[in-house]
Amino acid sequence: MTAESQIRREASVEAGWRQVARFGDALTTGADLVNAAERAVMAALEQLEGSAPASAEGGGADLLCFFVCGADPEEVTLAGKRVMALAGDAVTLGCSSTGVIGGGRGVEGQGAVSVWCASLPDVEITPFRLDTVIEGDHLAVVGMREPGPRDRAAILLANPYEFPTQAFVRESTDALHGLPVVGGMADGLRGEESVRLFVDGDVAENGAIGVLVGGDGVLGTVVSQGCRPIGPSMTVTKAEGNLLVELAGTNAYEKLEELVDGLSEEDRELAAQGLHIGIAMDEYADHHEQGDFLIRSLSGADPEIGALTIGDMVEVGQTVRFQVRDAGTADEDLARRLASFGTDRSVGAGLLFSCNGRGTALFPRSDHDVLAVRRILGVDAVAGLFAAGEIGPVSGVNHVHEFTACLLAFSR
Incomplete structure (x- = not known):
């Protein structure tokens, strides 16, 4: 001024x-x-x-x-x-x-x-x-x-x-x-x-x-952030930088495949257009629902090593949950x-x-x-x-x- x-x-x-x-x-x-x-x-x-x-x-x-x-x-x-x-x-x-x-x-x-x-x-x-x-x-x-x-x-x-x-x-x-x-x-x-x-x-x-x-x-x-969660919340049990290696003690890629197989046809189509992952902001909450996550992109999946690449650093012990986005959810x-x-x-x-x-x-x-x-x-x-x-x-x-x-x- x-x-x-x-x-x-x-x-x-x-x-x-x-x-x-x-x-x-x-x-x-x-x-x-x-x-x-x-x-x-x-x-x-x-x-x-x-x-x-x-x-x-x-x-x-x-x-x-x-x-x-x-x-x-x-x-x-x-x-x-x-x-x-x-x-x-x-x-x-x-x-x-x-x-x-x-x-x-x-x-x-x-x-x-x-x-x-x-x-x-x-x-x-x-x-x-x-x-x-x-x-x-x-x-x-x-x-x-x-x-x-x-x-x-x-x-x-x-x-x-x-x-x-x-x-x-x-x-x-x-x-x-x-x-x-x-x-x-x-x-x-x-x-x-x-x-x-x-x-x-x-x-x-x-x-x-x-x-x-x-x-x-x-x-x-x-x-x-305009996303809604799909599937259950899971604990990161192995990670390297921005690579998710294990979720809940299981190969992260296999966890993703398991999740997608169980989705409705509508959510499967949304996941195919672009899947995201939410990192819980409060680890002490009893439940993690929509709005409780920092949303990051899922930019890669490697079946050879079973890892997922996401747009942020993750640590062992953090809670994550897969997310989808569409116009209705964002609105x-x-x-x-x-x-x-x-x-x-x-x-x-x-x-x-x-x-x-x-x-x-x-x-x-x-x-x-x-x-x-x-x-x-x-x-x-x-x-x-x-x-x-x-x-x-x-x-x-x-x-x-x-x-x-x-x-x-x-x-x-």
Whole structure:
């Protein structure tokens, strides 16, 4: 936040004006990305100004987040620069993507710009940029300050092709004293060469960027993994890194075959499309049901050695359970988690990081997740991107996910 905006805020308090959070969002499409960017940012800011009390002069956006999808990386850069130039005193944060969310819809694989802006009188906003440096025989991430007592969350956007996002997020829970990290991995329609990151007027192609947000105006996070368990829970009795070798004392591959043979025809078809595995987050629970697991992909099976390859490290003694995902399950899980989160909370807006596999690859339409958030939480200003990997906490521990919807909610 600039000194000018802080002075404006203090003046309004002295004048006795009651400040409330205000939000705006817009999504525009078009082959001319710069023009689309201009239209999106102006439309979002107009909503903000239109909701301001008549006595509150000035009072523009404090935080403006934006997401750009386009075929030409240089046009994406120009569009991002144009958004930041029009953002006034707001802290700006954005990135390229293969699809954007806003204005109650989602757009994938075509030129589009989504802008979300907020006037946040009860929120402190601190932008940061992360880079890697060589320290001895390993890489270290620099650029993140210690979270303060009022910090509630960190929004993180990363280049997945060269920034060690998995390692950083895995260590962030302890390093940041339990601070929730929510966000997503940037991408572009041309892959690695098209990734762009935007923060507070600057453009970067590498590293990661974000903002720390603090204060009572930050409500918290919702993470929907969208899977349901099949078969029984089993204890890992032999493992090597991300290889499951034995489950419940039996060859893991044979356990999988046994499970699939016993499935209904519907679940067998879902398993054939992509099977997942859940790692129980609470080993002391008597039962492990839907929502009690950290979901990871099952990426390989080797009948020769009887092992299964999964997308995370596992240890002997952990409880796991196979999982399947379909549109119905994903819809029900998101609705249940949003409804539970919204109880006794006055949600005003949200930033949504949805997997690029949850758009039309999973649902009939690209707008499924954003419409669910708006309907169930009763909010309009919800925007974000279709990410190449989503970031959010499960059971108080930060993780990088696949096929999830992660939301950071702000109060009215």
